[in-house]
Amino acid sequence: MSETTEITLNELxxxxxxxxxxxxxxxxNMGPQHPSTHGVLRLLLELxxxxxxxxxxxxxFLHTGIEKNMEAKTYVKAAVMTDRLDYLNTVGNxxxxxxxxxxxxxxxxxxxxQAIRVILTELQRIASHLVWLxxxxxxLAAMSVFLYCFREREKILDIIEMCGGQRMxxxxxxPGGLWRDxxxxxxxxxxxxxxxxxxxxxxxxxxxxxxxxxxxxxxxxGVLSRQDAIRWGxxxxxxxxxxxxxxxxxxxPYCGYEQYDFDIPTQTAGDTYARYQVRMxxxxxxxxxxxxxxxxxxxxxxxxxNRKYVPPxxxxxxxxxxxxxxxxxxxxxGFSAPAAAVxxxxxSPRGELGVYLEGNDGPKPHRVYWRTPSFVNLxxxxxxxxxxxVADLVxxxxxxxxVLGDVxx
Amino acid sequence: MDAHLQAxxxxxxxxxxxxxxxxxxxISLIVAPQQIVEVCRALKDDFGFxxxxxxxxxxxxxxxxxxxxxxxxxxxxxxxxxxxxxxPLNGNSPSLPTLESVYPSANxxxxxxxxxxxxxxxxxxxxxxxxxxxxxxxxxxxxxYPLGYEEVQFSFNYxxxxxxxxxxxx
Numbered sequence: 001m002s003e004t005t006e007i008t009l010n011e012l013x014x015x016x017x018x019x020x021x022x023x024x025x026x027x028x029n030m031g032p033q034h035p036s037t038h039g040v041l042r043l044l045l046e047l048x049x050x051x052x053x054x055x056x057x058x059x060x061f062l063h064t065g066i067e068k069n070m071e072a073k074t075y076v077k078a079a080v081m082t083d084r085l086d087y088l089n090t091v092g093n094x095x096x097x098x099x100x101x102x103x104x105x106x107x108x109x110x111x112x113x114q115a116i117r118v119i120l121t122e123l124q125r126i127a128s129h130l131v132w133l134x135x136x137x138x139x140l141a142a143m144s145v146f147l148y149c150f151r152e153r154e155k156i157l158d159i160i161e162m163c164g165g166q167r168m169x170x171x172x173x174x175p176g177g178l179w180r181d182x183x184x185x186x187x188x189x190x191x192x193x194x195x196x197x198x199x200x201x202x203x204x205x206x207x208x209x210x211x212x213x214x215x216x217x218x219x220x221x222g223v224l225s226r227q228d229a230i231r232w233g234x235x236x237x238x239x240x241x242x243x244x245x246x247x248x249x250x251x252x253p254y255c256g257y258e259q260y261d262f263d264i265p266t267q268t269a270g271d272t273y274a275r276y277q278v279r280m281x282x283x284x285x286x287x288x289x290x291x292x293x294x295x296x297x298x299x300x301x302x303x304x305x306n307r308k309y310v311p312p313x314x315x316x317x318x319x320x321x322x323x324x325x326x327x328x329x330x331x332x333x334g335f336s337a338p339a340a341a342v343x344x345x346x347x348s349p350r351g352e353l354g355v356y357l358e359g360n361d362g363p364k365p366h367r368v369y370w371r372t373p374s375f376v377n378l379x380x381x382x383x384x385x386x387x388x389x390v391a392d393l394v395x396x397x398x399x400x401x402x403v404l405g406d407v408x409x
Numbered sequence: 410m411d412a413h414l415q416a417x418x419x420x421x422x423x424x425x426x427x428x429x430x431x432x433x434x435x436i437s438l439i440v441a442p443q444q445i446v447e448v449c450r451a452l453k454d455d456f457g458f459x460x461x462x463x464x465x466x467x468x469x470x471x472x473x474x475x476x477x478x479x480x481x482x483x484x485x486x487x488x489x490x491x492x493x494x495x496x497p498l499n500g501n502s503p504s505l506p507t508l509e510s511v512y513p514s515a516n517x518x519x520x521x522x523x524x525x526x527x528x529x530x531x532x533x534x535x536x537x538x539x540x541x542x543x544x545x546x547x548x549x550x551x552x553x554y555p556l557g558y559e560e561v562q563f564s565f566n567y568x569x570x571x572x573x574x575x576x577x578x579x
Contacts, residue, residue, distance in 0.1 A: 371463035
């Protein structure tokens with residue numbers, strides 16, 4: 001295929017300072033097996049005593065070739081792999097991929113499916129923020145927050161299991177709508193969760209917000225200026241904590257987000273504490289959105305009636321020849337998409353999650369590119385960590401909120 | 410089309426002889442490889458496209474002219490607009506200038522494109538593989554790179570497949 005490449009130490013020389021080569025500073029390997037790198041992230045640290053001079057992230061340990069594999073599967077089959085990218089935001093990954101397909105083939109989605117999509121992605125955002133909060137607090141030595149967060153997260157995973165049959169990898173959202181309608185007890189369960197959850201947010205805040213240890217570990221740590229955030233293409237809570245009120249749910253609404261009343265929380269300090277405050281407020285805003293979506297949840301079908309893309313309901317197969325043909329065609333060959341490209345992005349818990357989808361007049365995508373927020377946001381870790389202590393690096397990895405499945409794809 | 414986007418695309422068309430195409434309300438501009446840095450600088454400084462959302466490539470093998478398209482997904486925070494810039498690249502080992510001087514975040518995107526497609530970026534500060542191991546051979550997202558399953562050998566095609574196996578080369 002190509003000539004064998006030989007890796008020499010010289011190729012890595014430009015990454016460390018002159019002092020490292022003279023032996024003045026220490027090179028330390030952190031990860032890939034390290035509890036507070038939140039997965040398999042390896043950091044090459046250049047240290048002067050305990051302060052970080054340089055931090056070189058090394059990613060790719062979780063690379064599974066999802067983009068390549070998607071090119072070999074039909075559009076619907078490839079949707080199953082989207083859950084495996086960012087495993088804390090599985091519904092969001094399904095959503096952006098299905099939105100891209102719907103844009104590419106110009107497919108409509110009924111209002112009930114749109115509302116359920118919003119409810120589930122917002123619940124998933126809460127679940128993802130809870131994992132972030134729990135592990136972030138755990139890294140800063142607050143054990144009980146972790147246990148409380150996972151208690152509530154489990155309730156959300158139960159709701160997702162109730163709909164899609166699995167806690168995490170449900171692939172519940174499908175092109176043109178949903179896998180099937182939500183069960184009868186869905187509304188009550190979600191309402192019950194909404195009733196208890198706001199008090200639980202107060203509980204987490206009581207443990208952390210005014211906690212002097214937590215404040216010492218997060219205030220003025222990893223300050224990211226507004227200019228740097230934009231230059232490095234940072235999105236999501238990390239951008240909003242640097243004073244930019246940018247949220248794709250407001251800027252370029254999808255799934256009917258324009259109908260719901262919610263705020264974009266921002267902070268101007270740009271440090272780890274500001275990012276904590278933004279995410280905590282986002283938890284409350286997500287509760288507001290779910291509440292509104294539940295209150296005006298429309299009735300009706302949850303799948304598009306366009307039989308060229310969406311398989312007919314099972315009940316029609318026994319009586320309609322046409323339905324049988326559509327069913328057979330869709331589950332064997334799949335549907336074709338035009339030879340053109342679209343880019344669709346949604347606001348994931350971590351930032352802009354985008355899919356660039358290109359068709360080739362055939363039933364399989366020609367190219368699927370995932371613009372994942374963790375990959376882009378992780379690039380600023382060297383910038384954030386310069387001059388801080390090794391112990392603070394743990395807080396910084398937590399505050400960027402990366403998921404390695406999302407970074408490595 | 411939005412008035413600001415119209416002005417931006419028109420200016421690029423006039424200054425750099427770019428081509429404009431539209432699909433489902435999404436605008437893309439096609440420009441030549443050597444112009445990409447100037448085009449993006451003009452879009453950033455004069456028209457407020459201050460963010461590089463993403464950067465990727467598409468392989469059209471077996472076509473060779475152009476074999477690749479580089480795709481730059483630009484976003485303007487102040488105008489809330491998206492614009493795609495596409496750059497056609499010919500041949501099997503193409504290269505083009507890096508965009509790091511305009512958007513620093515291009516650094517990792519370009520490392521990923523080098524890793525996955527084997528497109529070289531001239532003047533890049535740190536062009537190493539990013540996702541694959543450093544000693545990996547080949548560029549996995551190219552269309553002529555096999556997906557990687559083991560082919561089943563039967564008696565009638567045993568030798569034919571055997572000749573293609575990696576150990577056969579040594």
